[in-house]
Amino acid sequence: MNGPRIYTLPAPVRDQKRGDALLSFVREILPHRRSLTGEGLRQTLDAIGERVPLQIREVFSGTPILDWEAPAEWQVHTARLSLPDGRCVVDWADNPLHLVQYSGPRQARMPLAELKPHLHTIPERPDWIPYRTAYWTDDWGFCLRQRTLDALEAEIGPDGEVDVFIDSRLTDGAMSIAECRIEGRSDREILVSAHACHPALANDNASALAVATFAAEALAQADGLRHSIRFIFGPGTVGALAWLAANPSARKTVAAGLVLANLGDRGDFVYKRTRAGTLGEPLAVDRAVEAVLPDAEIRPFEPFGYDERQFNSPGFNLPVGRLTRTPHGEYPEYHTSADDLSLLTPESLEGSLDAVLAIIHALDGNERYLATRPYGEPMLGRYGLYDPVGGKALAPEAQRAALWLLNLSDGYHDLLDVTAKSGLPFAAVREAADRLLAAHLLAPAPHDPASGADDAS
C-alpha cells in the first residue's frame, strides 16, 4: 500500500451482451422457490457458485443468533385449497407465492368464513398475488388473487366448505449463507450483500443477486485491488445477523459496504446513506456513491428496508449503505406476483453492474496525498502536464484535475473530496493523481490515526 502506483480503472464496456447475460441469469434463478431456508435457497446459491467461488456455511436450526435464533428448515411438497368435489382453487405448484412463507402442515375442511382470516389478497389489484410471510409464528395461510377469492365466494358462499391441504415440514435443518471473498492487498474489506430469500420476485431480489454475482466475477479478475471484497448471499435479517454474529470484528475489517436490492427496474438509482454518515459527516462509501452516481437520489439512513438495518444497528454501526433503483414499497408491483421479468431491462441490469463496480473502484482507489511542492503551483509544463499555448478560457479536464489535486493534496483531503469539490469524474481525478504521482508531484500521505478514519479512506 506504500509508494506511488499507476492505477487503471477498467472502463465499462457498453455491451448488449452483458445486459443480456445478466437477464439470462435472473431468468435462470427466478424459478427457485427461495425462502429463509430450504431447497430453493440452496439451488440459488449453487447457481451463483457456478460462476464465482462460494463458501457456504450452514447454521443449524435453533442456533442462537444475537437476540434471534436460526429458523427451522422449511420444506413444502404440496399446498393447495380445493373444493370437496376435488376441484382445485389455489395450488402452490403454480406459484410459490400462493403459500404464506413458513406455513406448517395442515389438513382440514372448513367453511370459507373460517378460512378467510388465512387468505391474503390485494383488493385493489385483483389479478396480483401478494407475498406474505409468517416466519416466527405458528400462523399459516394462502395468498391468492382477489378475483379467485371473489369467484369462490360467489360460488360457495361463506358457509361453503373448502379443503385445506399443506404438506410442509418445519424440521431441524440449517440455514445457508454464502460468501465470496476476493483477496486484495489488505485485510480491509469492502462488503457487498444481497438478500436471497425472496421467492419468485424478479426485481426484489433476483436482480441484485445477478448484479452482485457478475460484480464478483469481474472483480475476481481485477488486478491490484487494495481492499479485499466480500460478497454475502443469504436470507434477509437473520442471515445478516448470523454473519454479524460470526464476525464480531467486522467493525475493524469492514472499510465500506453496500446492500444491493431492486437493481433491475427502470427507475433511477436511489442511495441510502450509512447510519454514521447520516448522523455525522458522510462516510467514504457515501461519498463514493455521490461521486460516481451524481444523479442518484440520496436519502438519509432510516431503520427500515433491507439488511442495512442490521449492519447499521447501533452496536455494529458498520459503514454500509444501500443501493437500489426503485426502493421497496415504492413500486406497485413490490411484494406481489407482478414483480416479474417484465419489470426488468438488460440496460438497467447492466447499468447497475457498472455502478456497483465503479463504486467499488472509487472506494478502492481513494487515497490521500501530499503535494511535494505545495508553495505556489508547480510549473506543470516542466513535467509535460500543461498546454504549451496559454490564454484560452477553459483548461482541459486533465489539467483541471491536476490543479485541483495539487491544491487539495494537503494530507486531509482524499480523491473523493477532490472529486466532490471539483465536480470532475472520479476516473479523471484518479488518472491525474497517477500522473502526478509518476511526476513525483504527489506522494502518499502518511496514515493519520488521529483522523479516526475508520472507513475506507
Next chain:
Amino acid sequence: MNGPRIYTLPAPVRDQKRGDALLSFVREILPHRRSLTGEGLRQTLDAIGERVPLQIREVFSGTPILDWEAPAEWQVHTARLSLPDGRCVVDWADNPLHLVQYSGPRQARMPLAELKPHLHTIPERPDWIPYRTAYWTDDWGFCLRQRTLDALEAEIGPDGEVDVFIDSRLTDGAMSIAECRIEGRSDREILVSAHACHPALANDNASALAVATFAAEALAQADGLRHSIRFIFGPGTVGALAWLAANPSARKTVAAGLVLANLGDRGDFVYKRTRAGTLGEPLAVDRAVEAVLPDAEIRPFEPFGYDERQFNSPGFNLPVGRLTRTPHGEYPEYHTSADDLSLLTPESLEGSLDAVLAIIHALDGNERYLATRPYGEPMLGRYGLYDPVGGKALAPEAQRAALWLLNLSDGYHDLLDVTAKSGLPFAAVREAADRLLAAHLLAPAPHDPASGADDAS
C-alpha cells in the same frame, strides 16, 4: 429520575368550553389599567391568583436592579384635555391608552401649537389611539385619534388654547412580580413568562396571561412531572430583570423556558429560538417546539421583542425561547386601541394552551436511552412488539417508532432527536419508548456530564 417508568401524556380534549373559558378570562382582566406598577397590575395578578397559587413579590421603588432600578409607582386619578369653555376633548377615563404611560402631574393652559409635540396619533389610522410610554423620562403626553386632533385643529387653530389636566402621582411605592411554581421531581425548572404591564390591549398581552394562567392550572394537576415549572407574571423588561437579579443561579436551575405573548389572534405560531440555540445547535426548548409544532414558523434569536431579550442577554444566556402567534409589530393593530377582543378567537386561545402544554410535556418527557440489545435489531415479535404477518410495505407507526428508538438509543440521541429524525409525533415516540422500557429493550442512559447539556435533555 432513575429507572424506567410509564409516562402518560394527557391528550388534549378539544372542548369549546376551554376556548370560551380562556376568552372569558381575557375579558375579565382586559379592563384593568395595567402599567409597570400600580393598581391595574395588582388587579391583574389578583385575578390570576384566584386560579393558581401565586407568590407576589413587591420591589420597592428605587431598588437597584442590575443596570436599572425599580420604577416609582404610578397612579392616575384623572387625565384630560379640555377647551377653556369646559368641553372635554380627550379623557383618560374613556380609555387608558389616552395618557402616555408614566406622565407626571400637570395643569396648564397652552396654545395647541405648543401642546402638539405632546400629542401622539396614527395619521394613517385616524380612528385608532396609539399606545405610548415615557417610563424613564420626565416626558408626558396624550394619545388620541387623528380624527379628534383634526377636528380640534379645525376648530381652534394653532393658537387656540387647550387645558391640560393630569392628576397623577409618581411615588415611592413598589413594583409587583408574581410567580407560580409547580413542584416536580427535580429542581430543574421549566420557566414560562408573560408580561403583564400593557393596559387594555387584548392580544398583547391579556391573551398570553390567560394562556399561561390556564397552563399553570392544568399542570398543577399533572402527575409525575420530572421538572418543576415556574410561571412568572410581571412588568416587561424591568420585571424580568428584577427576577433575574433575584435569581442569580437561574443559569443552573432553568432547563428551558418560554416567553409567551400574542397568543389569541388568528395567526399561525411563530417561534423565536433561544440565543444559544441560534448561535449554535438548537437547544432542547427549540427542538421541543419544532417537534410539537412542526408547522410553526421558526425564527432566529434577535435582541428585539419581549423579555426573551433579558433572559438571553449574554451574561445570563438562559435557554428561553419565545412563542407567539403574530409577533409584535407585525399586525396593524399592534400597540393601538384596535388590539381589542375582536382580534381574538376561542379556538386560537385554546390551540395556544394546547401548544404550550405539549411543549412542556415534550420537554419534561424528553430523555436519552441506551438500547440494551444494540447488536442487530432485537426480535420484536418475541416481546409482542411486531406484526406477526410480514411482507407489507408499511409498518404501523408504533413499530416504526420502536425501530427508530432502538436504532438511535445510543446514549447520545434523546427522544426529541428521534422525533425530529423519524418525523413521527413526539407522543408516539414517547409511547413507544415506554413500551420498550417495559420490555427492557431500552434503559435510561447514564447522565453524561461531559455533554455540556445544560438545557432540558
Next chain:
Amino acid sequence: MNGPRIYTLPAPVRDQKRGDALLSFVREILPHRRSLTGEGLRQTLDAIGERVPLQIREVFSGTPILDWEAPAEWQVHTARLSLPDGRCVVDWADNPLHLVQYSGPRQARMPLAELKPHLHTIPERPDWIPYRTAYWTDDWGFCLRQRTLDALEAEIGPDGEVDVFIDSRLTDGAMSIAECRIEGRSDREILVSAHACHPALANDNASALAVATFAAEALAQADGLRHSIRFIFGPGTVGALAWLAANPSARKTVAAGLVLANLGDRGDFVYKRTRAGTLGEPLAVDRAVEAVLPDAEIRPFEPFGYDERQFNSPGFNLPVGRLTRTPHGEYPEYHTSADDLSLLTPESLEGSLDAVLAIIHALDGNERYLATRPYGEPMLGRYGLYDPVGGKALAPEAQRAALWLLNLSDGYHDLLDVTAKSGLPFAAVREAADRLLAAHLLAPAPHDPASGADDAS
C-alpha cells in the same frame, strides 16, 4: 491597538469626476505593450508610480522562484507577416495582440499550409484578434482576425508563400514587481494585488490596475489605519510567486487580501472566497466582502483564475480572496481585441473603487468586544442611546445596532459577525460600537490566541 477609539469611516463621495478620472487613467495605461517583462510593463508601473509611492524590484532572468524561474526579458521591435510582393498582412505595430507573447526572433518564407499551425484566430468571432501566450516554450505565432486569414487563403491558397518576420529578443534581463505599502498602526497587513502583464486589454486588467492605484492613493491619506496595506503590481503567476518566495513570513503578516481583476465592465460583483474559507468557515475577508457587498455573487475557491491560485496554494494558504465584476472567461470579449474601452464605464470603475475601499475599511475596523454590563440589557436611556418615547413598532437603526452589539459582544463575535447576523450595514454597526465604547458599555475583548484567528479579526 488597545483602548476604545472613535473610528470614522470616510463616506464615499459619489462624484462623476472620480469615475472619469479612473477611466482617464485606464486610457493612459492601456496602450503600453505589457508582458511578463519588458518596456510595456515598466511604463505601466511608472504611470502608477506617478500617483503613489512605489518600490520596484527587478528579479534577474533565470533567478529560481520556487518551482519556476524568472523569465528572460522579451523585447519586440517588429513583427509582421507579409506577402513576397511586400504587401503587409499582419503587423504587430497595429496591435500588440498580433504576436503570440514571447515569440522568439524568426525570418522565413513558407507556404501558408506550413504557417497555419502558428496562426491563431477565433472562427466564431471573425473580427476579433485573440490573445495568446507561449511563455515557457520555444513556440511562436501570430494572432489575427479570422477574416484576414480567410482573405489571405482565398488569395494565395495553401501553397502560397508568406514571409514571416519577427525581430524580437529574449535576453538576460529582469522581471519588474512593484509594491506600495501604506503604514498602519500594526505590521499586520491587508494585501491587494492586480496583475500587470496583459497587453492592450481594458477590463483584464487595466481596469483593476486603475482601481488599485486609486485605492492606494485614497488610503495613503486615511488616518488611524490599524493594518498596514500593501499593494502589489506585477506580472501574473510568476510575479506573485516571486513575491511569495521573497516573503516567506507572509503567512504571519498577511491578515487578509484581495486579488483584483476585471473591475470596469458592467457586470455585478463576483467574489471568490479564500481556500481556507471555502474548506472551513469563511475568513474575515470573506465575511467582510459579504457584509459590504451583500448583492455580490459569492463563489467557492477553485484553483483556476488569477493570482489567488498562488496565494492560496496549500503551502501558503493565505487568506486572499478575489474580487471581480465579470470573471475571466465569462464574457465573450475575454482575451480578445474586443476587451477594449467600450466595455468599461466610469460608474463601474467608481463603484469598484468604493467597494475595495469599503472592504478594506471593514477589515480594518473589525474588532471583537466585551459587553461591560452583560446581565440584562443596560438602561440605554441613561447613556442617551434610547428613544425616550417607547411603544413604537420599529426602533431606529442606531438603536438596533446597539442592541445587537450588546447582545453579541461576548468576546467571540466580531463586528462582521454582528453585521451578518443583524443584516445592518457594517458602517452602522461600527458607528454604534464607537458610541457604546465611548459610553463604556463595550470594551475591547482580550486577544484570544486559542481562537486560531490568524486572519484579520
